[in-house]
Amino acid sequence: MPIDAVAEPAPLQSLDLPQPYLLFLGDVQHPAFAKTAFGLRDWAPERCIGEYALPGATVGLGLTQMDPGQAHAAGARALVIGVANVGGVIPAHWMPALLDALSNGLDLIGGMHTRLSEVAPLREHAQRHGRRLIDVREPPADLPTGSGRKRSGKRLLTVGTDCALGKKYTALSLARAMRALGIDATFRASGQTGLLIAGRGIPMDAVIADFASGAAELLSPDAHAGHWDVIEGQGSLSHPAYAGVSLALLHGSQPDAIVVCHEPGRTELLGYPGYALPSIEETIDLNLRLGRRTNPAIRCAGVSLNTSQLDPTQAQALLDSESARLGLPVADPIRGGASLQALVRACLNDPG
């Protein structure tokens, strides 16, 4: 692959977000509703210039509190809606704050079901002030269909036994750990929170089905031979609703290595009673079998377990016993430590 073939996606085909961000918390009263804001604070602190909560909010991020005018003066370029509320709508009592952000030179970035651009007062105010309303659930236009062409550089994809068990955090952790070893590694976001953290990416679940693997190809473009893209996985090949997205992402990513993410103790798919969770071994086998189609050299580097429900001793015992049982490195990336280092070395195919 000639080096001049190494290019980032064209501007029209990726979401490049204005930054740094002011994180908007609304009047949030439970941390679970501020997952996006916490994710940004933890994984993209350099993009987060402050937080902005309304009276009544009881959750804070520990960042400097600012209003939109102060944030813009401090360099912020966008207000990110960092909270979700039930139904995914924008409540009326948030509107003055959002309009104030637009008046003060900030673009608005949202990832809710309701598109910002569908809210007439926001649309009109943004137009008047020359500001942008950016919905990160909106995929890029003019996506290509998949080509199946082998790209240069190395790729890792996190895959899972189910949704919502750590594929994003695992990818972020592995990319960070690789960079700590001096590897040129890039986290590639395929979902909305990951996309806000990375500042770019493609929301795979929002792409037209015929272009899904083409979108995945675009997400991790040609790179130099020593570069690693660490790609956030979506769904599961065994999920009755989302397996198609998972397969398109697997084919388009053409990963050299996969890491299987799992939550110990989960026995059924979340929200799908009667659908037994596939085993880790079945998940490895299925991903390798299907992934070989676009990368015959695909291998499983190891397993990421979400052990947040266990105490440290129990967690380490489980990581050790699962590693012995599967014959693979097994780590909880959030806990880090020697297990994580072994997993990262296995990803890089370096026995260390």
Next chain:
Amino acid sequence: MPIDAVAEPAPLQSLDLPQPYLLFLGDVQHPAFAKTAFGLRDWAPERCIGEYALPGATVGLGLTQMDPGQAHAAGARALVIGVANVGGVIPAHWMPALLDALSNGLDLIGGMHTRLSEVAPLREHAQRHGRRLIDVREPPADLPTGSGRKRSGKRLLTVGTDCALGKKYTALSLARAMRALGIDATFRASGQTGLLIAGRGIPMDAVIADFASGAAELLSPDAHAGHWDVIEGQGSLSHPAYAGVSLALLHGSQPDAIVVCHEPGRTELLGYPGYALPSIEETIDLNLRLGRRTNPAIRCAGVSLNTSQLDPTQAQALLDSESARLGLPVADPIRGGASLQALVRACLNDPG
């Protein structure tokens, strides 16, 4: 399953087309560009009231030639653009004919890349005359995500070793052959030509990826225990661009039986040099393994071969030798005969 759960998709969630059709041929000069018109003539003659060609056309369907006014008087309710041209655009010299159709009380139905509603004169004329512009590539709004819930009735899905080798024709043939046996069978269209033939369906390739298996669930709704939906397949699980769509359709269809479609002699995926065609056995195995997730009772009923390149003697010899090799009924539905009857009986799980 209570009988009152048996329902067709709600009107907003399916494309129900106005009919019968007047088939528009433009100034087509090669039959390959009139595939949609020929498909409609062959498979939905009761929907086709006549054909309408412009001066210069050299291809005819053998139907009564009519202009839009005559067609409307004869009962037509829509003009279907039955030809494709290079680039998928609507040429300027077609416009007078299309405007004339709208003036004469016909809706317009198209499946080209250019949406009819994006052509300003058509849009304005349709509005003035109270007519509809229907793009069959436009998926229904408000699709649900897949539920994985088992539905009543029986389902057959045609799957393939590649694209464009007979999945639609096989499904149409099997549905017709089932009905000839007195079975209550419905062809379910998942692509644009199939959709025009059936008069309804969902264009699976145009659906947002997250809703693809939900769309497939909607395509073959609950039915009575003896009813068969015969579902048009899309793509191939081994296709680097379209496997995601194929998997979503497989999961959402939850077929009781699959029929694998293949073109003898094809060794690489069409348009994907270097991508070897999967074997029939691999295609069966992969579809059954993945299909078991939403229907543990899935089985392969047999194989459909597109033998259009062979003479009748060669074709029958191949059907016989492949049937012996695979231990399954193998037929060319276009040729019909005893092989097709055996395949249909195997679909119905009736040894005959």
